[in-house]
Amino acid sequence: MTKSLKEIAAYLGGTVVGDGDVTVAGLGTLDDAGEHDLTFLANPKYASKVATTRAAAVILPAGAETHGRNAILCANPYLAFAKLLTLFAVKRLPPCGIMPGAFVAEGVTIGADVSIYPGASVASGVVLGDRVTLHPGVVLYPGVVVGDDVTLHANVSVREGCRIGNRVIIQNGAVIGSDGFGYAPDGPQWYKIPQIGIVVVEDDVEIGANSTVDRAALEVTRIGKGTKIDNLVQVAHNCVIGENGMICSQVGISGSTRVGNNVTLGGQVGVAGHIKIGDKVMIGAKSGVPGNIESNQILSGIPVIPHREWLKASGVYAKLPEMRKTMIALEKRVAELEGLLAEAGVNRG
Incomplete structure (x- = not known):
């Protein structure tokens, strides 16, 4: 694909500085871009590289020094570059239908333009929307409902009755709807509490590889619209995760916890059960959250304290x-x- 800077600027809603007729055929970093590539500057500390990059043009924030280079000025160069990666590099394959070697039970409802690869298994009562892709090894238990434009990568399992919204991506090996960790003491032993709820994954969610979202003991474990979950994350039963959250790798969220909207949990954060985290909270990596947190805070540490206080304290440790x-x-x-x-x-x- 080749596009001129004028075409790209129109697509991004940006402004061209320099020769708008210059064409680019690919994308690259400031260090590695070639003479036919477009690159971007998102972090001001790398601004000096704009003068030395070999790229044909650079996406810059408004008001940035162009160093005489062809440029497209945008409010958010990082977002702009992400959109261009989608435009240049993401290719949707034509639908291939139900391929030989896939198992689809009777009573499955299948939308238009689906792709079900060999080794996938779809149980009775499943509903698949339009343009759903099930890669090899995907297992959908009875009664699962999957919305439109959903991609389930290899070896994803979605347990009975769970519901997946529209435009959801679930990466390899993730498990949606496994039994919650619930046991009642019975003398020296443990009696398993049946987990009869479901998981609901709302629209535009992405769940990373080998992450797990447990089904509710009763009612619903819910992942809110637009939330992004990294690899190796555990969401326990009956949790409710709000919209547009960012949950990084190896986070563990204990049962019946409610996480608000626009919450960011750094890598390896541990969250206790039966607590509430408000909206727009950020928790630093490796932190421990033992109790409720009000909205609009940045916290770190074990247990968490205001991030600035934690920075001061951590400076004393050495x-x-x-x-x-x-x-x-x-x-x-x-x-x-x-x-x-x-x-x-x-x-x-």
């Missing part, structure tokens, strides 16, 4: 050994002074 030595020396010196005072008969009171 100094603790030396501070300990100083404290011991001071204690020794105080003891010596007290001994001298006692020998001199000085009354310290």
Whole structure:
């Protein structure tokens, strides 16, 4: 695909600086782009590379120095470049229907232009929307409902009765609707509590590879519209995750927790069960969340505290050994002074 800067600027809603008739055929980084590529600057600390990149043109934020280069000025160069990656690189394959080697039970409702690859298994009562793609090894249990424009990559499992919205992407090996971790004590043993709820994944959600979302014991575990979940994330039963969240790799969210809208959880954050996290909260990586959190906060640490306080505290950690030595020396010196005072008969009171 080849496009002129004028065409790209119109597509992005940006403004051309320089020769709008220059054409580009690909995309690249500031360091690696070639003379027929388009690149972008999102972080100001790399601004000097605009002068040295070999790219035909650069996507820049409004007001940035162009260094005499052809450029497209946009409010958000990173977003603009992401849209161009979709335009240049993402190719939707033509639908292939139900391929030999796929198993589709009787009583399945199938929309238009689906692709079901060999090794996929679709149980009775499943409903598939239009333009659904099921890659090899996908397993849909009875009664699953899948919306339009959904892609389930290899070895995804969706358990009985769960519902997947429109434009959802689920990466390899993820499990939706496995049993929640629920057991009642029975003397020295544990009695399994049947998990009879479902999982609802709303529109425009993406779930990463080998992540798990447990079905509710009763009612629904819900992943809100537009939320993005990274690889190796655990969402326990009866959780409700709000809209447009960002949940990074290895996060664990315990059961019956409610997470608000536009919440970001950094990698390896651990969240206790039966708590509520408000809207627009950001939690730093490796933090522990033991209780409720009000909206509009940035927190880090174990347990979490305001992020700025955590930064100050973390700056002290490396100094603790030396501070300990100083404290011991001071204690020794105080003891010596007290001994001298006692020998001199000085009354310290």
